[in-house]
Amino acid sequence: MDETTISLILQACKLARDLESNLPNLANQPNLLSNSLDEITKNFVTARERVYGQDPSTSSCLHNMLTLAHQQQIGTSPVQEWLRSNYAQQAMDIIQTQLVADQKEAKIGGCIDDDDAEVKGLQAMEVSDMNVASSSSQRPRRRKDQGLISKITVPAPRIGNTEIPPEDGFTWRKYGQKEIMGSRFPRGYYRCTHQKLYNCPAKKQVQRLDNDPLTFEVMYRGEHTCHMSATAPSIPPPSAEHHNAIQESMARTLATTTTTDPPTASLWLSMDFNPIRGGGGSSSSGMIGSSRGGGGDGIGTSTTTRYGKEVDFPVVDLADAMFNSGSSSTNSMDFIFHSAENKWESEVKKN
DNA sequence: ATGATTTGACCGCT
DNA sequence: AGCGGTCAAATCAT
Numbered sequence: 001m002d003e004t005t006i007s008l009i010l011q012a013c014k015l016a017r018d019l020e021s022n023l024p025n026l027a028n029q030p031n032l033l034s035n036s037l038d039e040i041t042k043n044f045v046t047a048r049e050r051v052y053g054q055d056p057s058t059s060s061c062l063h064n065m066l067t068l069a070h071q072q073q074i075g076t077s078p079v080q081e082w083l084r085s086n087y088a089q090q091a092m093d094i095i096q097t098q099l100v101a102d103q104k105e106a107k108i109g110g111c112i113d114d115d116d117a118e119v120k121g122l123q124a125m126e127v128s129d130m131n132v133a134s135s136s137s138q139r140p141r142r143r144k145d146q147g148l149i150s151k152i153t154v155p156a157p158r159i160g161n162t163e164i165p166p167e168d169g170f171t172w173r174k175y176g177q178k179e180i181m182g183s184r185f186p187r188g189y190y191r192c193t194h195q196k197l198y199n200c201p202a203k204k205q206v207q208r209l210d211n212d213p214l215t216f217e218v219m220y221r222g223e224h225t226c227h228m229s230a231t232a233p234s235i236p237p238p239s240a241e242h243h244n245a246i247q248e249s250m251a252r253t254l255a256t257t258t259t260t261d262p263p264t265a266s267l268w269l270s271m272d273f274n275p276i277r278g279g280g281g282s283s284s285s286g287m288i289g290s291s292r293g294g295g296g297d298g299i300g301t302s303t304t305t306r307y308g309k310e311v312d313f314p315v316v317d318l319a320d321a322m323f324n325s326g327s328s329s330t331n332s333m334d335f336i337f338h339s340a341e342n343k344w345e346s347e348v349k350k351n
Numbered sequence: 352a353t354g355a356t357t358t359g360a361c362c363g364c365t
Numbered sequence: 366a367g368c369g370g371t372c373a374a375a376t377c378a379t
Contacts, residue, residue, distance in 0.1 A: 173354090173355065173356085174355075174356060174357085175356090175370095175371070175372080175373095176357090176358085176370070176371060176372080177356095177357075177358075178368090178369060178370075178371095180368085180369075181367090181368065181369085187369085187370095189369095189370070189371075191371095193355090203370095205370090
């Protein structure tokens, strides 16, 4: 095992520990839990892929993940219990489906990766579309097989508005709705709010099940490139103005629990998160899906919200610290992780 | 003013 | 031909 692999495993363990210690605070933050789990599993999966090469067995992947967690003695009851929870399962489903898709693509052999092809194709089309648009009155269209990444069913919240699917940790912008033949309920089409900013191709479709209106079927297509995980945003803030916009966006995001590109689970977990702020109690969690004027079908989405503007939350400093920490060549998240990692490594050395 | 949602139209694909 | 995905103008919310 190389150092990177070890580092990945240690990072995942660290995240799991953070999660465990913050579990009480996160009990009512399923989106954060989901993000956290996602981050943890990503690290484990990546580590495993590095250990066994690019042939991860999907079924054994989860088993190994849990086994590894157990071996690292982080699989104590609260975490295990949480891992059995619905939201954990959702994240698992996504990852599992992803791996299945990856394997299928790998078996095709010699073919370029579908997703890459899609993204590249779209990007290429973007240019040609612009040309077409400028030289023709014909509306540019693009459609291709957008490799299905994940299809999961999500129960409606038992508490509050059962008309909306639970948060999934990303912000989506609805761009269409369609009555589907043979289905009682319309299908909502969503794309990542940051499609333009980060050229993020992620999309999802949400539809209520005919035989169970309290269950949503969510199909995810494309992968988020707007992640702010251990790596920098795909497009760094180019200007001070943009920089401030990002900070404000982050502040809003953090203040409203509508997680726009969650800045990694560890960061979230390290925060004493208290969404109940601002008079009127309108954290965006409560606002999500709340119908704004008639016309809608009631299918909610995690909207990028401006409600957060009204919420005073002292995380601007955090955002500021993140973007200002270190030199411009140093990724702040790397800095954070590196610090945590060093801390963890030093703890290991003690033992 | 800005950005999200709604909704009819357009168009690719089968 | 028609279903389903996307576009984009109109509308709405802040």
